Amino acid sequence: MSRTTKQFVFGLLYVAVLGIILFLIFAPKLIPAPSCSDGVQNGGETGIDCGGPCMPCYLKDAKPLEVSGSPSLFKDASLGKVFAAVDVMNQNQDLGMHSFSYRVQFFDDARNLVGTVDGYDNIFPGQSKYLVAEYDGSSYDVGRITSAVWSVTGTVSWAKAVDFIVPSLSISAGPTLSSSTNQVALTGTLANGSPVNISAVKVVGFVLDKYGDPLFVGSTVVNDVGSFGSSGFSIFFPSEVFSGVDLTGAKPEVYLYAEE
16 A cells, blocks of 8 residues: 555544544534424423423323304393303313313404403313303493404413312203293202212203294302202393293203302
């Protein structure tokens, strides 16, 4: 091997060794550090971008609350009230919320904001429930409201299903409708089929026409229903909201929700 060839080979070896040393020094600085948003399971994560130093995987995979269709509106212009019935669904079978805040915004035809109602509620794993928001305003404002939008506000705090005691609620008598000069009453009796006391039960009631379409909605709260106990409930509707409506064949529809 000639001297020139040897110098060339040794030069290549020198460059290669130097390259390896530089790579070992600078490579760690060039490779991004593990993060909770790099799409790779690393850095002590138990799933992709979750668990370990990142948020728990059950929270990362949680589905947000959804609304089935648009809120249904029921007006009582004489009293300056609008009731929005919102069908909220929790599609997480293993997660629920002990409390969450929400907002209902009421709009006119031109999408001008007429009024806002804030509230809070709870929802069990896999539960679907009606929330009823009541807006008080002038007869003019009530008359021009044509739509409503529901949204969750504040921090969402999910809890695992094992943290909930879901009571068994049912209707043991009724529900029935009765009417007088001043009001229409929806009455019945609810039963707690659980070995636990329920501090409050929200009762949401619809009056349906003979075709099954909702005419109006109302709600009430029954407090302190003991274990395996029962309690009566009544929801009253002003008779004027049914003015000019044929109530022949009308029937009630009731939903029960345990409050925490």
